[in-house]
Amino acid sequence: xxxxxxxxxxxxxxxxxxxxxxxxxxxxxxxxxxxxxxxxxxxxxxxxxxxxxxxxxxxxxxxxxxxxxxxxxxxxxxxxxxxxx
Amino acid sequence: xxxxxxxxxxxxxxxxxxxxxxxxxxxxxxxxxxxxxxxxxxxxxxxxxxxxxxxxxxxxxxxxxxxxxxxxxxxxxxxxxxxxxxxxxxxxxxxxxxxxxxxxxxxxxxxxxxxxxxxxxxxxxxxxxxxxxxxxxxxxxxxxxxxxxxxxxxxxxxxxxxxxxxxxxxxxxxxxxxxxxxxxxxxxxxxxxxxxxxxxxxxxxxxxxxxxxxxxxxxxxxxxxxxxxxxxxxxxxxxxxxxxxxxxxxxxxxxxxxxxxxxxxxxxxxxxxx
Numbered sequence: 166x167x168x169x170x171x172x173x174x175x176x177x178x179x180x181x182x183x184x185x186x187x188x189x190x191x192x193x194x195x196x197x198x199x200x201x202x203x204x205x206x207x208x209x210x211x212x213x214x215x216x217x218x219x220x221x222x223x224x225x226x227x228x229x230x231x232x233x234x235x236x237x238x239x240x241x242x243x244x245x246x247x248x249x250x
Numbered sequence: 251x252x253x254x255x256x257x258x259x260x261x262x263x264x265x266x267x268x269x270x271x272x273x274x275x276x277x278x279x280x281x282x283x284x285x286x287x288x289x290x291x292x293x294x295x296x297x298x299x300x301x302x303x304x305x306x307x308x309x310x311x312x313x314x315x316x317x318x319x320x321x322x323x324x325x326x327x328x329x330x331x332x333x334x335x336x337x338x339x340x341x342x343x344x345x346x347x348x349x350x351x352x353x354x355x356x357x358x359x360x361x362x363x364x365x366x367x368x369x370x371x372x373x374x375x376x377x378x379x380x381x382x383x384x385x386x387x388x389x390x391x392x393x394x395x396x397x398x399x400x401x402x403x404x405x406x407x408x409x410x411x412x413x414x415x416x417x418x419x420x421x422x423x424x425x426x427x428x429x430x431x432x433x434x435x436x437x438x439x440x441x442x443x444x445x446x447x448x449x450x451x452x453x454x455x456x457x458x459x460x461x462x463x464x465x466x467x468x469x470x471x472x473x474x475x476x477x478x479x480x481x482x483x484x485x486x487x488x489x490x491x492x493x494x495x496x497x498x499x500x501x502x503x504x505x506x507x508x509x510x511x512x513x514x515x516x517x518x519x520x521x522x523x524x
Contacts (some may be wrong), residue, residue, distance in 0.1 A: 166399030167406070167478070167487075169349050169513035175406050175475040176342055177511045179413035184473055185464050186389050186456060187325045193460040198427040200319075206329055207333060232327040 191235060199236050203229045208250055220248065243244030278372055321502045330419030337412045345405045349398065356394035359387050403487055410449065417452045418444045421459075429459045470504035471511075 207228045208215040214224055223241060229238050238246075265347050276283050276293050283293040291297050325331065360375040364373050373387065383390060421444035424430050438455045441447050445460055447455050453472065457463050477493050497505070 166396075168398055168403035168512070169402060171475075171478065172345060172402045172405045172409070174471070174508055174512035175456075175478075176338070178471040178475055179409055180338065180503075181468050182453065182464060183331075183338075183413065183416055184325060185468070186417065186453075187331060187458045189456065189462050189464075190328075190420060190423060191326055192429045193429060194423065194463065198423075201382050202328060209329070211311060235324045235326055 173203045176179065196236070196238065196242055197249075199233065200238055200242040202246075203233050203238065203243065204246040204250040206232070255361070259470065290496060328423070329447065330416060330423070334412065334416040334419075337415070338409070341408055341412055345401065345408075348401050351396045352397040352401065356391045356397075359391035360396065362387060403482045406475060407483060410476060410479050414449050414452065418447070420456055421447060421452075424456070424459045467501060467504040467507060470500050471508050474504075 171174060187207065204215075207225055210228075211224075214220060218223075222240065225243050225247065229236070229243060261374055269406050276290065276296060278295040327335075352386060362373075364387060367386050370383050370387065370390050374380050383393075386391065418463075422428065425444070431439060434440075438451050439457055450473070453464050453469055474497060477496055480494055481487060481489055500508075
């Protein structure tokens with residue numbers, strides 16, 4: 166019979182592979198793609214705030230810092246991302 | 251005794267921030283020692299924490315040292331990854347709760363002061379659906395004791411399905427960025443729909459498009475879990491002849507890793523049933 170241990174091992178293995186896939190995406194996908202994804206992601210979460218043009222870049226920078234921090238996207242890249250959304 | 255990072259977590263818990271006041275006050279309410287974190291040694295209750303040695307930052311130091319936490323790669327939390335994390339945590343929590351619930355139920359029933367020959371609906375009549383388990387208490391305790399294998403058999407395919415969903419989303423992202431060119435000859439052939447990529451090649455598919463590779467020993471473990479899942483889904487849990495051979499043929503590192511994570515050898519393989 167299977168035990169709890171085998172399930173825990175499966176959880177641990179998939180968790181590690183998911184982290185490896187995450188790192189792989191960071192190293193592979195273009196910065197333009199990430200910038201567009203950040204803008205699209207923020208627009209989907211907060212469409213009303215995204216619509217406020219005056220504060221959009223500042224809010225997007227915070228969003229990128231919290232969820233996409235390791236990418237270190239610049240203002241210019243985020244602006245280009247906004248233009249594509 | 252509490253050491254290193256655990257000690258600081260404890261100190262952080264005991265010395266909490268007062269609302270509206272940056273000063274931190276000790277939680278020893280009955281004594282109200284008035285100590286903040288710097289003066290914790292003054293507290294008659296928690297003062298012993300201040301006497302403990304600081305964390306050892308050297309090699310072989312505490313496993314939760316800040317250095318170790320800093321060295322972990324930080325992940326990008328894109329939408330599909332956030333969904334995956336939520337789903338994985340929900341699945342993990344629910345499954346662990348079911349394991350504990352089964353053990354708890356078995357323990358309660360086997361130690362209950364009621365007559366073991368009494369039937370469940372007679373004793374627990376207020377629980378919805380109890381009529382479907384019209385068994386004696388002793389019988390129900392035995393069923394719960396045997397539930398672990400069944401729960402694991404349900405949980406492993408569930409966990410792999412959640413993982414598969416993440417990788418399908420990863421393939422979609424690679425395509426959106428033009429990394430899965432349909433005109434190119436790939437070793438793992440391109441599929442029209444990302445969801446059509448089978449779980450047995452999905453990691454290799456992603457790795458080839460990323461021009462990278464997953465750690466081989468982790469992939470070995472994944473494929474073992476996948477084969478266990480296949481035996482559950484397609485062969486009613488019978489281990490068959492191939493799975494034991496695959497397990498024995500795994501690298502020493504991967505096998506040791508599996509046994510460390512599972513805290514047991516793959517017993518189902520040796521007993522010829524999953």
